[in-house]
Amino acid sequence: MYSRQILSRLTTSTIRSRCFASTLVLAEQIEGGKLAPVTLNTLTAAAQLKQDIDCVIFGTEKTNETANELKKFTNCNIKKILLAENAGFKGLLSESVTPILLDIQKKNNYTHILGGSSTFAKGVLPRLAALLDVQPISDITAVIDKSQYSRFIYAGNAILKLKSNDPVQIITVRGTAFEAAKQGGGSGEAQIEKVNSTPNNDLSEFVSRQVQQSERPELASARIIFSGGRALKSKENFKLLYDLADLFPGQATVGASRAAVDAGYCANDLQIGQTGKIVAPDLYVAIGISGAIQHIAGMKDSKVIVAINKDADSPIFAIADYGLTGDLFKVLPELTEKLKKK
């Protein structure tokens, strides 16, 4: 009979040999086979775990092109890129993707599976965690070690440091909390491998997608955001913000508070905050936004915050680096004219 100590040592070493520590990153493909920027932030978080990284790309086509783009980010020690390409992944429905991901996990026994805090990964990873009977860890802002992470709770008002004892750690990564991975520096020898990926999904069906066409950068990657609130009063007045953004081509875009979105002044995907997007641009200009905690949760990590508000007691001024008390309908046209002259 084994003593309890020997048994426990045996069990640990069996687990170790079965489960060589390695990380899987759920890489995201966007329109035209391009790599989603959030994948690069996720790779940086994954690299901090200091173990080999494999990536998986789901898509209907051009996964090979996305993989070749991904291969350039050699500073992160990517060993293998798995391609799960199938026409059945249209719309990248969680119900189609998760069983394939589960299959990949069963074959490879990753200890960590990471994705960006995007709509896609936020749909897939908690499902995978439930199927693996582990607790998902959402929206981390720091990797402390292989089982401890930081994340915000209470709409960004407290930082939680958590330790997970789960054998597989399923994590989403807040993109704005990690630098994007850089090109070069490593071998660039990541192996590309196709995986068997025929989705079998009779639970849901992709019908259509409405995409806001815009020449401006994505909110998550814009360096400057002009964000409007309820005070803009109409959809037409949002043009004041677009005029400003257009003075910084390729760098600036427009965001909004939930009150502005709910009032129909702009599209839902411009919403910034707890229930919208989390951004951290170099410059965030809050225009006619009061600064409710749910809004601040989405932009307080911006490098420089400017507030324009006619109420000097508005809470937004408490977090603004620069504040201007005034009527936006006077200030914005003046600001636009002055910037045009620069």
Ligand SMILES: Cc1cc2nc3c(=O)[nH]c(=O)nc-3n(C[C@H](O)[C@H](O)[C@H](O)COP(=O)(O)OP(=O)(O)OC[C@H]3O[C@@H](n4cnc5c(N)ncnc54)[C@H](O)[C@@H]3O)c2cc1C
């Ligand atoms: C569960 C939950 C989740 C939420 N999630 C989000 C979220 O993700 N994002 C979000 O933004 N909100 C969210 N909210 C809503 C949030 O609580 C606020 O209601 C919302 O942010 C207010 O938007 P606002 O600042 O545009 O409007 P208001 O609070 O009405 O502020 C308008 C501001 O404009 C100023 N103003 C008025 N006229 C002018 C003028 N002419 N010139 C200059 N300034 C002027 C006023 O002084 C005021 O400060 C959430 C709420 C809940 C309960």
